[in-house]
Amino acid sequence: xxxxxxxxxxxxxxxPALELVGVRKTYGExxxxxxxxxxxxxxxLLFLLGPSGCGKTxxxxxxxxxxxxxxxxxxxxGESVDGVPPERRNLxxxxxxxxxxxxxxxxxNVAFGLRMRRIxxxxxxxxxRRALDLVRLGGMEERYPRALSGGQQQRVALARAIVIEPKxxxxxxxxxxxxxxxxxxxxxxxxxxxxxxxxxxxxVTHDQEEAITMADxxxxxxxxxxxxxxxxxxxxxRPANRFVAHFIGESNLESGKVQAAVGPAMWRVDAGGLSVxxxxxxxxxxxxxxxxxxxxxxxxxxxxxxxxxxEAPNTFAGVVEECIFRxxxxxxxxxxxxxxxxxxxxxxTSGTPALPAxxxxxxxxxxxxCLVVPDS
Amino acid sequence: xxxxxxxxxxxxxxLIYLFLVAPIVxxxxxxxxxxxxxxxxxxxxxxxxxxxxxxYPDFLRAFxxxxxxxxxxxxxxxxxxxxxxxxxARHRFPGRSFLSAMVMSPLVLPGLITGIALLQFFSLFxxxxxxxxxxxxxxxxxxxxxxxxVQAVLVGFDxxxxxxxRGLGADPWTATRLITLPxxxxxxxxxxxxxxxxxxxxxxxxxxxxxxxxxxxxIQIYNYVESSAKPIIASISTLQIAVxxxxxxxxxxxxGFSRYYLGGTxx
Numbered sequence: 276x277x278x279x280x281x282x283x284x285x286x287x288x289x290x291p292a293l294e295l296v297g298v299r300k301t302y303g304e305x306x307x308x309x310x311x312x313x314x315x316x317x318x319x320l321l322f323l324l325g326p327s328g329c330g331k332t333x334x335x336x337x338x339x340x341x342x343x344x345x346x347x348x349x350x351x352x353g354e355s356v357d358g359v360p361p362e363r364r365n366l367x368x369x370x371x372x373x374x375x376x377x378x379x380x381x382x383x384n385v386a387f388g389l390r391m392r393r394i395x396x397x398x399x400x401x402x403x404r405r406a407l408d409l410v411r412l413g414g415m416e417e418r419y420p421r422a423l424s425g426g427q428q429q430r431v432a433l434a435r436a437i438v439i440e441p442k443x444x445x446x447x448x449x450x451x452x453x454x455x456x457x458x459x460x461x462x463x464x465x466x467x468x469x470x471x472x473x474x475x476x477x478x479v480t481h482d483q484e485e486a487i488t489m490a491d492x493x494x495x496x497x498x499x500x501x502x503x504x505x506x507x508x509x510x511x512x513r514p515a516n517r518f519v520a521h522f523i524g525e526s527n528l529e530s531g532k533v534q535a536a537v538g539p540a541m542w543r544v545d546a547g548g549l550s551v552x553x554x555x556x557x558x559x560x561x562x563x564x565x566x567x568x569x570x571x572x573x574x575x576x577x578x579x580x581x582x583x584x585x586e587a588p589n590t591f592a593g594v595v596e597e598c599i600f601r602x603x604x605x606x607x608x609x610x611x612x613x614x615x616x617x618x619x620x621x622x623x624t625s626g627t628p629a630l631p632a633x634x635x636x637x638x639x640x641x642x643x644x645c646l647v648v649p650d651s
Numbered sequence: 652x653x654x655x656x657x658x659x660x661x662x663x664x665x666l667i668y669l670f671l672v673a674p675i676v677x678x679x680x681x682x683x684x685x686x687x688x689x690x691x692x693x694x695x696x697x698x699x700x701x702x703x704x705x706x707y708p709d710f711l712r713a714f715x716x717x718x719x720x721x722x723x724x725x726x727x728x729x730x731x732x733x734x735x736x737x738x739x740a741r742h743r744f745p746g747r748s749f750l751s752a753m754v755m756s757p758l759v760l761p762g763l764i765t766g767i768a769l770l771q772f773f774s775l776f777x778x779x780x781x782x783x784x785x786x787x788x789x790x791x792x793x794x795x796x797x798x799x800x801v802q803a804v805l806v807g808f809d810x811x812x813x814x815x816x817r818g819l820g821a822d823p824w825t826a827t828r829l830i831t832l833p834x835x836x837x838x839x840x841x842x843x844x845x846x847x848x849x850x851x852x853x854x855x856x857x858x859x860x861x862x863x864x865x866x867x868x869x870i871q872i873y874n875y876v877e878s879s880a881k882p883i884i885a886s887i888s889t890l891q892i893a894v895x896x897x898x899x900x901x902x903x904x905x906x907g908f909s910r911y912y913l914g915g916t917x918x
Contacts, residue, residue, distance in 0.1 A: 341814055361817040374815040378833050387829075391820030439819060 290353040292317040292475035293338065293443055298347035300333055307333045308499045310347065315477065315492075320469050322486040323479045325496035326522070331479045334496075335445055338477065340364050351442055362391070367436030367474070371448040373428045375420035381407070381431050382416035388439035406438035409468060426457045433465070437472060444469070444476040450485060462489050483523050487511060495519050513556075516649045520568040527569045527617040530650050533559040542647050548613030552588045555647030566650040571618040573644035576607065576630065577637045590639040593617075598629045605629055609638055675892060682885035689880050700886035710887050713871035717851055718894065720782070720867060724789040724850035729843040731790065732797025739798070740805040758795045762855035765792055770859040780862040788860050789850040796849060797842035804838030837906045844902050848895055 293315040300308040308330045315321045323331035336342040338349055340361035349356050356364055367388075376384050385406055389399045407413050410430035420428055429449060436444055449465075450458045466489045469476045480486055486493050487507040494504040495518075503515040507523075514520035521528060531546035536559075544553050546567045553567050579592065593609040596616060600623065607619040607630065619638065623629075630636060677691055682700055684693030704711060738744075739751050757765050769788045778784060808831065816826035832839070854869045861870050868891065872884055 339814075339818060341817075360822070361814070362820045362822050364818075365820075366818060368815065368818040370811045370815060372809065372811060374809065374811040376812060376815070376830055376834075387816065387821075388819035391825070435815075435819070 290317075291315055291350075292319070292352060293477070294348075294350040294353075295334070295338075296348045296350070298334070298337060298344045298349065300330075300337065300342065300344050306499050308337075308344070311499075311501055312347075313494055313501065313504065315475055317475055318473045320466065320476045320478065320489060320491045322490040322493045323477060323496060324481070324483060324486040324493050324522075325502075326481055328498075329496040330499040331481075331496050332447060335447055335477060335479050338443070339366055339368055339445055365439065365441055366443045366445055367439055367441035368445040369429075369432045369436050369447065369449045371451060373420075373432040373449075373452075375428055375431055375435075377420055379419075380416065381412065381418050381420070381423070384420065384431055385435045385438050388435065392439070402438055403434075406434040409437070409472075410434045425453055426461065429453065429461065433468070437468075437474065441474065444474045446476065446478045448480055449478075451480070451482070458485075465489070487523065493523075495522065497522075514568065514646065514648060516651050517566040517568070518651065520566070520646065520648055525571055525618065527571065527574075529567050529615070531565060531567055533561050533563045533565055533647070535561055541642060544647060546613075547615065549591060549611065551645055552642035553645040553647045554643050557647065557649070559647070564650050565647050568646045568648060569617075569640050569644060571606070571620040572604075574617070574619045574638060574640045576609070576619055576621065577639065578630075579635050579637055587639060588642055589645060590637055593636050593638045595630050595632055595634045595636060597632055600629075609636065611638060678885050679889050679892065681882060682889040684882050684885075687881065689882055689885065700882045704883070704886065707883055707887075709866070710868070710871060710875075710883065713866050713868040714887065714890065716782075716865065717868035717891075720785055720789060721847045721851035723786055724793055725843045725847040727786065728790045728793040728797050728846040729839060732794045732842055732846070733801050733839060735794065736798045736801035736805055740802050754795050754798045756795075757792045758799075762792060762853075766856040766859040769856065773860070780860070780865070782865060784860045785857060785865065785867065788856045789853060792853065792856050793846035793849050796845040800842040800845065801835065801838045804835040808835060840902050840906045844898060847898060851895065852891070 291314040295311050295313050298308060298311045299306070311330070311334060323334055325331050333342060337344050338351075340356065340359060344357075351364065351366075376387065379387070382403055385403045386399050389402060394402070403416070404413070407415065410433050412427060412430050412434065415423070415427065415431075420431065423431065429452075432449070446465075450461055453461060462485060465478075478486075478489065487510075490507055492504060493507055493510055495502045495510065497518055503510060503519050505513075510519060510523050514523060514526075517528060520526040529546035529549065531544045531549075531551075534543040534545050534550070537543050537552065540554055540556055542553055542555060542559065544551050544565060544567055551567055555565075557565075559565060591612050593611045596608040596610055599606040599608070603623060604620045605623050607621065608616050609619055610616050617638070681689055681691050681693060683696050683698065684690050685695040685697030685699060686693065735750070735754055739747060739754070766788070769784075769791065773784055812830050812834070813823075813826045816830045817823070821829065852869050853867070854873060857867045857870050858873075861867065866874070868887070872887065876884060
């Protein structure tokens with residue numbers, strides 16, 4: 276046994292902390308998950324991101340062992356956990372409502388998992404103290420959960436999950452019950468804690484901002500399928516389709532048809548009346564239905580200059596409908612020639628006055644900032 | 652206008668309370684009378700109907716029988732009722748609504764019918780008249796109350812608490828024992844207290860299942876008042892009331908119904 280473990284140590288490094296292979300789950304007629312496969316590296320902070328009902332929570336609960344998949348396999352550090360009940364998986368979970376035991380003190384809550392492992396009382400006290408210090412709740416041991424604020428309850432739930440030194444930390448929308456300010460604080464705190472402890476973590480959320488600011492890797496899900504996975508910057512810069520372009524960050528999206536290939540990975544697209552140059556790695560034929568996506572911050576506005584020279588590609592006339600002050604940014608809503616209103620962000624540089632409503636402007640963006648994606 | 656309405660409402664409330672409590676108060680006062688017959692208000696006060704209880708061994712025996720019967724009924728009905736409530740509240744199984752209706756039926760049917768049915772049932776199987784027959788009869792009529800009160804707390808119980816316990820290493824039974832049961836304790840205690848009280852003063856079921864040697868207190872009192880009006884009735888009834896009051900006080904101490912915090916976390 277000992278030899279086996281020793282021999283396995285090296286190969287374990289390479290093994291993913293968690294693997295899902297073809298995991299499927301249906302409820303009656305409704306498929307909650309269609310054959311999901313994913314792999315999480317040891318120590319990573321992975322986000323399952325998607326709208327409600329996309330299957331992200333089902334996935335998490337299958338990993339935790341609360342739901343049994345209909346097909347496929349879940350492997351933790353290379354070993355299948357199918358048929359292993361939740362209490363023997365050694366995973367730490369934080370629930371959306373925290374699920375603190377109301378009849379137990381903070382100490383008893385955090386100590387619960389250690390008591391279940393029959394750890395001697397001295398060691399329990401020491402480990403609980405360290406866990407509470409990590410979440411900055413030292414001195415709160417004798418309080419009951421109802422006497423704590425939402426943020427403090429959240430920290431207790433976190434301490435209770437990490438004190439057992441779990442193989443994986445599973446977080447189910449842990450921040451959605453907190454107010455905005457606290458949520459932003461907890462984001463960096465959870466990430467710092469996760470990196471300090473090196474616990475492989477699966478974080479479920481519907482909040483794309485949470486995902487892009489915290490994640491090492493994001494798995495975008497919709498209707499029981501994985502749509503795209505990758506680093507936050509990769510998903511932001513190269514969304515795989517219209518859904519991802521819309522869900523992650525903000526995009527001006529226009530359905531259209533491919534007109535012609537004009538260069539390597541460069542296409543001319545008729546986007547609802549705008550003839551645009553756009554980049555995209557897909558293999559399209561003229562006439563294919565696609566969507567073009569442009570991030571608001573990639574667009575530039577300029578006043579119309581009478582008798583200007585040769586126009587750069589993707590330059591269109593527009594009329595400012597409104598300007599929304601957003602602190603560091605100005606968000607313009609501009610009606611373009613084809614009748615639709617696009618969003619354009621500009622830094623609120625001091626000194627330059629905002630363009631007034633009904634001003635006529637030129638709207639311009641570079642072809643490489645304009646993506647052709649499948650229209651789905 | 653509203654002040655007047657409030658006054659009228661208050662008056663009606665007071666009358667209702669008076670109507671509910673007055674008979675009990677009268678019995679307690681009468682029990683301290685010195686006369687040889689029931690007298691209200693008593694002309695003189697005395698403890699003779701308490702000190703003289705020993706002269707009525709039938710009553711003492713009946714009192715003990717009822718006490719033991721109620722305690723046993725409460726224990727058995729709480730176990731069965733709690734299991735039933737878990738089954739009905741948590742699982743979808745064939746016959747669930749039938750079971751739910753069956754459990755409810757002693758609540759809806761007059762106790763008299765349940766009593767007759769039990770009598771027929773027992774004679775069908777030719778069982779001997781015994782303490783067990785009484786116990787079974789009482790359990791049948793009290794289980795519904797336990798099921799109801801436990802079901803009520805289970806509905807509000809946040810099951811992610813059990814999942815949290817499972818995730819931390821507790822097997823299903825340990826999670827139930829350490830998390831679920833302590834949290835739903837008010838419902839359990841309420842059910843147990845209900846069962847005790849209902850058994851302790853039950854007449855309609857007991858009357859079909861008693862034997863000359865096994866007479867619960869309510870039946871003993873009932874039989875006695877048919878032929879006599881001695882204040883012993885009042886003193887033994889007062890003891891009966893005392894048992895119930897003590898039980899309620901202990902239950903309140905045990906779970907503190909009034910201040911117990913139910914449920915998971917703050918919204």
